[in-house]
Amino acid sequence: MTSYIIRRLSMGVVVIFIVTVMVFLFIRLLPGDPLTIYLNKTDMQQLTEEQLFELRVKFGLEKPLPMQYVDWIGGLFKGDMGQSVYYNIDVRLLMTERLPVTLYLGALAFVISGVLGISFGVICALKRGTWVDTLVTLLANIGITMPSFWVGIILIYLLSVKAGWLPVSGFISPFENFWESTRRIIMPVTCLALFPVASLTRLTRSSMLEVIQQDYIRTAWSKGLKERLIVSRHTIKNALIPVITVVGLQVAFIFGGSVLIESVFNINGIGRLATQAVQNQDYLVVQAVTLVIAIMVVLSNLIVDISYGWLDPRIRYD
Amino acid sequence: MTPLLSVENLKTYFRTYRGLVKAVDGVSFDINEKEIIGLVGESGCGKSVSMLSILQLISNPPGEIVSGRVMFDGQDLLQYKSKSDAMSAIRGAKIAMIFQEPMTSLNPVLTIGRQLTESLEIHLNMTPQTAQERAIELLRMIGIPDAHNRLDAYPHQFSGGMRQRVMIAIAISCNPKILIADEPTTAVDVTTQAQLLELMQDMVNRFDTSLVIVTHNLGVVARYAERIYVMYSGRIVESGLADDIFLNPRHPYTIGLLKCVPQLGETRQERKLVPIKGLPPNLINMPTNCAFLPRCDRARDICRQQLWPPLELVGGQHYVACFREIMEKP
Incomplete structure (x- = not known):
């Protein structure tokens, strides 16, 4: 190991x-x-x-x-990322200021997409053919086809400009004012999580349906287990094996999405920093942002591969 | 003596895109206490489906138990909903089942111990501790060495034969009244087959369980079964004591089946194995007359004119569904 x-x-x-x-x-x-x-x-x-x-x-x-x-x-x-030409400060300072914002939004989107996507998928599979399944599957299909930045613009138009419920854009640290901060991140986090939730729902659903047909599920029924136990103990763990792969890929997707979403919602995270740095050809900033994202993606892939072994005892690491 | 379980006029149909498949079409049979029964027939004749129907393990859609009764302990099991608690209390506890595919019948992500103890905990209300001890005992009983340590093993660390042993252990763990073995030895090699059958016989003797062996292997049936039901395209065509079937087969299908089995001590010159001509009928759009008619070498005019022949008593406990027998009955 x-x-x-x-x-x-x-x-x-x-x-x-x-x-x-x-x-x-x-x-x-x-x-x-x-x-x-x-x-x-x-x-x-x-x-x-x-x-x-x-x-x-x-x-x-x-x-x-x-x-x-x-x-x-x-x-x-030596812990020195160089000097930004455009901002004329240490790139390290720039990163420590911007990275937590993106990580905060990204982590929220990641957790939400994992929890919602997997639960929606499980519910759909268990209620296969009912109106719940049809509705959620339809929404999931819409969710994958809509570009997240476009959804962002539509949300701003509907919820902020028309209805006036939420602030148009900007970011406030949750430590500063939790309520205001939450109001401001609702739309961007929704946009970031939209595609991951939709794709995880679809994948979990089809994976669950496949597992439900397996011989060992029939065995579980023949042993007289109740449906709840069959789902929780015998089905979900098997169904999650392919899902975990895609959960890992969402990390890369969410970082990619933050480049667009942070620009749409005017949030000063590393996504927006990356766009600005490319426009200004601020070499060292571009390099630093890419480096950080690459490290995150590599680490998340490693965590995914290790978690396979926890789900599936047939996988060995040697 | 009333039978332990009695299936009456069971019909299980599958709705497929190509049409209605009458997999089991009016099957009746009894299982008595401490009895070993053989259910014989070729692939696709409805053996497994009729067994799965008893425990309502047919997935719906596409399958549906259309009619019939399964009387057990004075209750019709088909009155219970498939996912109801009452049905779950029967499955595994009163009627247990072993399946054909040992390689896929155990859950790959749960330990052998977990899969053994869960039914003990549910049906016998054992604490995890006592269930664990009982599981070790069961593994020893079915001949798994080093049982204590093997509890934490996963199915992929076991061979096919050992997995089927574990399936047997799971099935008998709650001391069921009836054990249904659905082609338990089809997927394992011949030496393992014999060991598994001996083990099952040993277990049902020890626990006073009735055993139903579903198989297409007449050799298996001849050695172990006391009573035999022969199925053809969704119906029972002949039934009787093992001696009736083997020494005095009456249905042309049974006769044909027995001609395909080599006898010990026979040389090739003495008797050639004769296969039954043709293929079993497509279960979609079945003819209304005898389904064996196209392959039958003793067909009469009445076979073509009449609907499917009913099962008639031809002596003792011997029943046959064939017009030739009915007409020529003394």
Whole structure:
């Protein structure tokens, strides 16, 4: 088990290395660099060549690409993520300020999608063919087909602009004002969780229906167990094995979704930071955001793979 | 003596996209106390479905028990709802079942111990502690070595034969009145088959249980069964004591079946094995006359003109559903 985790982690390091190299190169393929964009935006074009060069040296942009990469990685090990050109502060400060917001929204969406998706799926499977099943399956199908940012815009229009029930956008820390914070995150979390809930509902339902037909469920009935016990002890655990895979994939999906949703709802998390940083070609910020997301996704995949063994005793790690 | 369980005119139909399948069409039989019964017939003749119907284990849709009675302890089991508590109190406790596929009949994510103890806890109200001890005892009884440690094993760590042993242990754990073994040895190799059958016989003798062996293997039936029912396309065509069936078969189908079984000591020159010509009929849109007619080499005009022949007594406990027998009855 330990050796399995170590092996998986070292594979994860390779994945993360490749991701960082690719992002590092791709962001630099764009024409221009963070300085020119920053100077254009701030009307400071009248700098001399010399002053410009000084700035380039300050941000390490004059070095050859491999050196810039090595400098960045080296900095990471010292806890230094470099300096943002656009915001002119430490990227680390930027991240510690923005990351908790995204994690908070993402974790909520993740938990909600797991709990709701799996329970809806189980309920549908048990009530197969009834109006409950038909309705929930229909909603789930609608849920997967609608783009989350579009739902976000519709929600803002209906609930905020028309009805005036919820604030249009923005984010307040729950420690500051829990009620206001909750009111503001209802719509973004709904949008983030929409697709995961819908896809998990569908998957859980079909997985449950498959397990219900298995011979061992018939055995359980023949032993005289009550339906409740058959579902809770004999069916769900088997049905969750394929579902867990997809639960893990939702982590990546939710991070991806936060890039759009945070922009729609004007929330200062790393999703929105990523969009802004790409627009400003703020190299080090883009790299830092990608690195953090890559690490999260790799770790969540590892957790999924380990949890298989907990669900299914046939899986061995060696 | 009233029988322990008596099935009367049971009809189980399946609604499929291609039409109504009359898998069991008017089957009646009795199970007496401490009796070993053989239910014989080829694949798809409704043997398993009639057994599953007794415990209402037919999934609906597509299957449905259309009519009939299953009298047990003065109660008609078919009056209970399939998922009712009353039905659950019968299943496993009074009537237990062993299935054909040992590889898939145990839950892969639960330990053997859990799957053994749960019925003990439910039907006999045992505490987890005593259920555990009883489970170890049962595993020893069915010949699983190192029973104490094997409780925590999962089904995939057991071979097919051992899994079927565990199924037997689960089935007899609550000391049922009737044990139904639905082709228990089909999926295991021949040496294991013999061991499993001996084990089952031993268990039903020890616990005074009646045993129904559902099989297409006449050899199995000949060795163990006291009474035999022969099924063909959803109906019983012949029934009687084992000796009646083997020494004096009357229905052309039974006669045909016995011709397919090699006898010990026979050489190839003495007697060739004769297969029954043709295939069993499609259960969708069955003809209303005798279903064996197209394959029968002794058919009479009356067989073509009349509806399916009823089961008639031809002596002792021997019943046959064939016009030839009815007409030529002394």
